[in-house]
Amino acid sequence: MQSYWGDLRDRLHLTEMVAQIARVEAVACDSVHEAAWLERNLLEADMPPWNRTPGGAETTIYILVDTRPRTAGVRTSHVARFDGVVGLGPYLGGTRARQAISGLQRAFPLSYTRDRLTGAERDIAARRGIGPQLREPLAAAVISALDGTNTGAACEVLTAGRDRAAAALNFELAARIHDELAALEWVTSMQRVTIEGGGDQDICGWADGLAVTFSIRGGRLNRWDQHECSRSAVAQASAATPPEWAAFAQRNAELAAALIRV
Template sequence: MSARSSAARLPHEPGVYRFRDRRGQILYLGRATDLRSRVQSYWGDLRDRRHLTRMVARIARIEAVACDSVHEAAWLERNLLEAGLPPWNRTHGVETSIYIVVDPRPRTAGVRTSHVARFDGVVGFGPYLGGTRARQAISGLHRAFPLSYTRDRLTGAERDIAASRGIGPRSRERLAAAVIAALDGTDAGAVREELTAARDRAAAALNFELAARIQEELAAFAWVTSVQRVTVEGGGDQDVCGWADGLAVTFAIRGGRLIGWEQRECGRSAVARGSAGTPPEWAEFARRNAELAAALIRG
């Protein structure tokens, strides 16, 4: 099966893909919101990617990992490129790695970004990729649950807004808990409901600029709360293995980051130990990506 034909077997899911030449050398690694559409585009009009024309002619095999979110695909691409840059890749990635901090302390209450994972006296979440998305998500969190208006010292304008919303120091614990529940996934729906209602009110009032801004906050909040397991703060080391139709896929996780991805043809018995040692939370991920690998090679 040609590489172009195997591209049609990719799922319409987010993920990471890489191209190999006939000698098995990795030519290029990229990420996609829709794997099939993105990879098939290399055999169409390349437009601003015309410099890749010579590379496309050398593609002999496509390999791919299907991810559970675009955010997860972005992290996986970054990790793999940092581990090794293929010849046709130009950079390791441009998104900023960032954390979101929820501060419940009286003098500094609020939600903010941090570029370091130091959370003394505060609650930290992340890491996330994309400083702009993180700040938009924080804007949405503030719109839904304005924790910063419960600080001990507010400006006159802030006091007026807080009073109009019935918010004060006694609201601090409740609002901090709501923001934390939104970011840890316990109750992300509350933020989505608040922002959706605010967006619809703005649109009904013909304030389309505000409605668009809130829609961006909704998208950013979805980004930071989507499934993302390939980069975990404080994570450990482990190998994740899946097998399907005579083909094994192994992922190397070091320090909480998935940094290696290999696949090889072998019998099930050859990876029995690796499969048995795969943590339950990774088993489905490994299985479906082994099935994808087999589909791309076997046809």
């Protein structure tokens, strides 16, 4: 057995869990990051006895983009306090968030636009032609990479850097940049099951005589129910499903109907 985070084959106590499986239900998510968040939400809402930690051990983290002259840069935060900065997230997995920040610093070195730099930082900034006049453009590039409006620009810079490192036989650097690219893909992939400050809503899909209803509470999708019924029985719930969730609901109703026939 494996999880999103590692190999679980040494957890012999999980054999008891396997023996209690009555049926398999699945949810098709839009990304691995979204699937990991859904798992986290489910375990926080109702932790089975064989799980070690409510919600799991992974870190919930935010990425802050700071454009203030003395503290400009990109950093992580474990709390959703965004006074004077632009905050994005939440993301699941502190290591991936920090790797993504490392890649963004490599592509768009916002921290080198601070008013106060060390001697070494000033030398690097001068060689790269970076100064306070680039603070806002670099911050905008970081934000557009993280919010998905222009992630490709960061990926292009990092891919070129990785390829140059590999061509120069600097494989350690190439591997580090490769990991930064993977982390950037993780934090920018579609993820809607955990929304900071989100509200409550139910979404419903129906296929082949089976309805699947997902519950979102406080911005977190943390429960679903499936049952056999006619299409007309859930017509109102389906009509109330927000348009942006319609494809998700329908896809998972079709998946549930297929699994129940197995």
